[in-house]
Amino acid sequence: MGIFSKTCEYAIRSVFFIAHRTEKGTRVSIKEIATGISSPEHFLAKILQDLSKKGIVKSAKGPNGGFYMDESTLQRPLVDVVEAIDGNGLFVGCGLGLISCSESKPCPLHNEFKVIRENIHHMLVSTTIKEFNGDLNLGITILKK
Amino acid sequence: MGIFSKTCEYAIRSVFFIAHRTEKGTRVSIKEIATGISSPEHFLAKILQDLSKKGIVKSAKGPNGGFYMDESTLQRPLVDVVEAIDGNGLFVGCGLGLISCSESKPCPLHNEFKVIRENIHHMLVSTTIKEFNGDLNLGITILKK
DNA sequence: TCAATAAAAGATAAAAAAGTCTTTTATTGT
DNA sequence: ACAATAAAAGACTTTTTTATCTTTTATTGA
Numbered sequence: 638m639g640i641f642s643k644t645c646e647y648a649i650r651s652v653f654f655i656a657h658r659t660e661k662g663t664r665v666s667i668k669e670i671a672t673g674i675s676s677p678e679h680f681l682a683k684i685l686q687d688l689s690k691k692g693i694v695k696s697a698k699g700p701n702g703g704f705y706m707d708e709s710t711l712q713r714p715l716v717d718v719v720e721a722i723d724g725n726g727l728f729v730g731c732g733l734g735l736i737s738c739s740e741s742k743p744c745p746l747h748n749e750f751k752v753i754r755e756n757i758h759h760m761l762v763s764t765t766i767k768e769f770n771g772d773l774n775l776g777i778t779i780l781k782k
Numbered sequence: 783m784g785i786f787s788k789t790c791e792y793a794i795r796s797v798f799f800i801a802h803r804t805e806k807g808t809r810v811s812i813k814e815i816a817t818g819i820s821s822p823e824h825f826l827a828k829i830l831q832d833l834s835k836k837g838i839v840k841s842a843k844g845p846n847g848g849f850y851m852d853e854s855t856l857q858r859p860l861v862d863v864v865e866a867i868d869g870n871g872l873f874v875g876c877g878l879g880l881i882s883c884s885e886s887k888p889c890p891l892h893n894e895f896k897v898i899r900e901n902i903h904h905m906l907v908s909t910t911i912k913e914f915n916g917d918l919n920l921g922i923t924i925l926k927k
Numbered sequence: 928t929c930a931a932t933a934a935a936a937g938a939t940a941a942a943a944a945a946g947t948c949t950t951t952t953a954t955t956g957t
Numbered sequence: 958a959c960a961a962t963a964a965a966a967g968a969c970t971t972t973t974t975t976a977t978c979t980t981t982t983a984t985t986g987a
C-alpha cells in the first residue's frame with residue numbers, strides 16, 4: 638500500500654474534483670465524480686456520505702442536486718480530509734506500533750519517524766483544498782486512473 | 783494505520799531483536815522473539831519464515847537452533863526489511879493511487895509526495911539494521927508493547 | 928400531485944490482512 | 958536409534974478493507 642488507504646485516496650481525489658467544479662459554479666453527482674476520478678461508484682457514494690456527515694463536503698438531494706463545497710471548506714487544509722478518513726495514525730503514535738513508545742521510552746526509530754511524521758503533517762496542514770484548482774483547470778494535473 | 787503494515791512492524795521489531803541477540807552471540811527462538819517484541823507467536827512464525835526465505839535472517843532447526851543473522855545481513859539497510867514485507871509502494875508510485883501519474887501527467891500532490899517519499903526512502907536506505915543495537919543494549923530504546 | 932432525479936441508508940459480498948492451530952521436517956545430544 | 962527441540966509448512970478462522978447492489982428519503986420542476 639501507499640501512504641493512505643485506498644478509501645482515503647478516493648476521498649482526496651473526489652474532494653479535489655468537487656472543489657474544482659464548485660469553483661466553476663456547478664454541483665456534481667456521484668456518477669460524474671466516480672467517472673472523473675476513476676473510482677467505483679457505489680463505494681465512492683459511501684465515502685462521500687461520510688465526508689458529508691463530517692462537513693468536508695456539502696450535498697443536496699433531488700434534481701440539480703449533487704455535491705459541492707462552500708468557500709470556508711475550500712480553504713480548509715488537506716489534513717482535514719485525511720483525518721476524516723484515515724484518522725491521525727499517520728502523524729501520531731509509534732511507527733513500529735508500540736503503545737508505550739514515547740520520548741522517554743522510545744522505539745529504535747522514534748527520532749527518524751518524528752521527522753517523517755512532521756513532514757507529512759506539515760505538508761497536509763499547509764495545503765488548502767482549493768489551491769489545486771488552478772492546475773486542474775489548466776489540465777496540468779490529473780485525477781483519473 | 784501507521785506508515786507500515788502491522789506485519790511489517792512486527793518484521794522490523796523482530797529483526798532488531800534478532801540483531802541485538804546475534805551481537806551477543808546467541809540464537810533466539812520464535813517464542814523468545816514473540817515475547818520480546820509483544821507479537822502473536824504463530825503469526826510471527828510466518829513472518830520469520832518469509833524473512834528467512836528472503837535471506838534477511840538465518841535460521842537453524844533443532845536444539846540450540848533459532849534465528850540469527852550474519853555480519854553481512856546486520857549491515858544491510860532497513861529498507862531491505864520493509865521491501866521484503868510491504869514492497870516498494872511507499873517509495874514508488876502515486877500517493878493518490880493513480881496509475882498514469884508521472885512527471886509529465888502528475889496528480890495534484892505529485893511534488894509534495896515526491897519530497898515525502900524521498901524522505902522515507904532516504905531514512906530507510908541510510909540506516910543499517912545493526913546500528914540500533916547500541917541503544918537496545920543500554921536499555922535506552924524498547925521493542926515491547 | 929406526480930414523475931424524475933439524486934443522495935442516504937442498508938444489506939451483502941469479495942478480497943486482503945491479521946491471527947491461530949496442527950502436522951511435518953530437520954537437527955541435536957544421549 | 959531415539960527423544961527432545963525448534964523451525965517449516967499447511968490448513969483454517971477472524972477481522973478489516975474494498976466493493977456491489979437494492980431500497981428509502983428528500984427535492985425539484987412540470
